[in-house]
Amino acid sequence: MNLCEAEKTFILHGVEENFRVDGRERSQYRPMELETNVVAHAFGSSRLRLANTDVLVAVKIETDVPSVDQPDEGKIEFFVDCSANATPDFEGRGGEELATEIANSLTSAYRSTKAFNLSKLCILKGRKCWKLYVDILLLECGGNLYDAVSLAVKAALWNTDIPRVLAVNLDGNNVEMEVSDNIHECVKLDIVPAPVMVTISKIGEQCVVDPSAAEEQCATASMVVAVSQDRFTTVLQSGSGSLHPSTLRESLKLGLEIGSKLDQALIEVLKQKPAKKQIGFLM
Amino acid sequence: MPTDNKRIAGPEDSISYRLFKETSNESVLSKINNLKNNIRSDGRKTNEQRKIFLKCGVVSQAKGSAYFEVDNTKLIVSVYDPREIPKKTDYSLKGELFCIFKYAPFSCPNRRGHQQDAEEKQHSAIMKRALESAVCRHEFPNFQVDVYVLVLENDGSALSGAITAAGIALAQAGIPMYDTITSATLAIQGSTKLLDPTLEEEALCTIATHKSDTETGYDSHGIIVLAILSTHEQISEFYQLGNLNLDTLNESISILMNATKEIVPLVEKCLVDYVNKTFKANGQS
């Protein structure tokens, strides 16, 4: 879908006026809907809907051998699947580039120990650790994928139950591990510092957050910042395009502010005790 | 890249002996603290870059190529003619860049496989983003230009070196460009900011350290790569890793901007020299 010049002009003037096409201000998000624990076979899962963007995240856990250079740390890996359900453009290998880009940005954002402490996932130093597979499925694309994905990932990790290890024995060269039978006896991860990502698009001379698909087309450049407790864990540009240093500074500042606020809103929601009622995929 | 079965793969599991060295929180801190009088192990100041050697036209087969060397970081970039984007169904008005960033198997302390790993793929994507805004892409619609980077030896700051070198190679290949593109890396550990870090310094800055209990305050660490179109003052790529606050980022931007400006004359001289040389050679024949 390509917009015509007149539509772009309308969007551009709206951003200038601080009154976007749907009535939002430049720094305003669209309402989101979140549900956790939606996939029965996953250790933790979440589904986030932001306007037309729909993301499903599931966490699977397996045991693995820690890498040699980080013997006392577990592992986390991100996989993004751009399902052809989202748009026909993703058919075949069409979505691969976008998928690796999002997965890479998540890997970078979660890399710092400050943002996500992997040492809790270690079972026996150098021998055994948990490995988290975070699978992200894009069900629908309506703009602003990075933000939606990062929020959904954080929610899914929040929801993740790690089985409690009762005992670890070293029998010769084999590691024997006893895991609690009680499915309710689990360990939760410390997810509070996990980063959330904010996309800031430069439209005209102004920076906006949470661009819609139409607004993304008008953007000259966009930055993605991952914010964890008022600090940046990753900053990168998405798509080609360049910006002036002053715009960069401005968007960093905006990103930090919005990111902290977004994080706060997410944690507040996650802290609400979820009821038994499940909505799942019924609209 | 398709799998190349004929090539001999390295052993399945091998561990570099260097990993058995003791690295601890204290050792990182002490190494950083040793820099207190702003002199690094190789005698540089913290805000000093290594001497850069640049040369273009090193690969005769390629349309454009460049060799980049700072101390022990050595890399070659080659750029090939524009060709039609393969397997593309719809017409794209703007041309594309196709970047492959590859560490040679012997370039790092650990042996690298001959297939691109995740880090190399990410670096390729960063290069693509950085270079695309420098190239007049509308001048070759539906074409792609291939840019291949091979790091022969990695001693830190390979990505920023690759971007700078790729800019030269593109210019030498005669690809229309808006501006020269230069790039620099900054590594941060605590309050120490190391410009153009070596591999060891890069490693120091990816580890989060805990400050001693008496000191409250926050220990930032991270690596920033910045690429800029110098005359237009347009940042074409900004990539940060680690954990930093806003003030540190703002300071780092200024440091990196100055550093990239220092490289511009080198890039220009390299290109002018090349032109002069070819001119002379042609005149003689």
Add this chain to the structure above:
Amino acid sequence: MLQEIHIRLAETRDNTPLAINQRVPKIFTPGEIISEQQEFMRGHGTYEEDIYLKASVAGIKEQVNKLISIRPLKSRYNGEIGDVVVGRITEVQQKRWKVDTNSRLDSLLLLSSVNLPGGELRRRSAEDEHMMRQYLQEGDLISAEVQNVFSDGSLSLHTRSFKYGKLSQGVMLKVFPSLIKRSKTHFHDLPIGASVILGNNGFVWISPTMVNQEDNVGGFTQNLEEVVPRGTRETIGRLRNCILALAQSNVMLFDTSILYAYEESLKYNVAELLLPEAMVDVAILTQHKLNLSEYS
């Protein structure tokens, strides 16, 4: 100033259906037997097997004398001659444009069925063929009328009236074509300072009301310089959100329903209308008001 960020749990969503006291007609599913008698004629959305007449789409039965057809609940747009549509140019070809009108096949707009600048009776020269991209290029939006339906179902459009032509600044929305109520006119200059074109194909165009429409000969001008004033912009934004709210609750779209929704929405500010509760609220109130006015 920072706005509040709304994230909520899915379970807090209230799925209040619109309470409409309407009889729900029987819905046929594909393969379902409609009639066992052979006296009926096979219409759209049906097929004959053995002696039975079966549905081929999910939808409701429509019967005209002996012709039985099934009208699907959701479908792409099926054009009829005389329909007003809003479309987007997808391709410029020899002597014609291809237009995306949400129908199965791209529609055609022939160079001969547009009014070129300079009057209706102007001859079309070879030069005009070269100039086509300057009149309408890929991505441009137009309003047009369906002139003809080809045998394969693709539509031929025309813009031979001053009210049709290229659209300037504004917003386009996509809703289901079945939600657009057919009426005498699909162009509405609403008294609140904005114009709405309800395309039969489900594309809705909202724009500021043109003051001097007579100048707009042939309709190939776009004013890219003019900045839409804040007040009008707010109205357009509100209308956009209202129409989406109505469409989400499956309320038919026509001038009255849009105006009612606009009035009901005034208690919210424009951005609040993105909240699901507000959307449902506006739709319910509008439906209620519509019901009242129908019975009075």
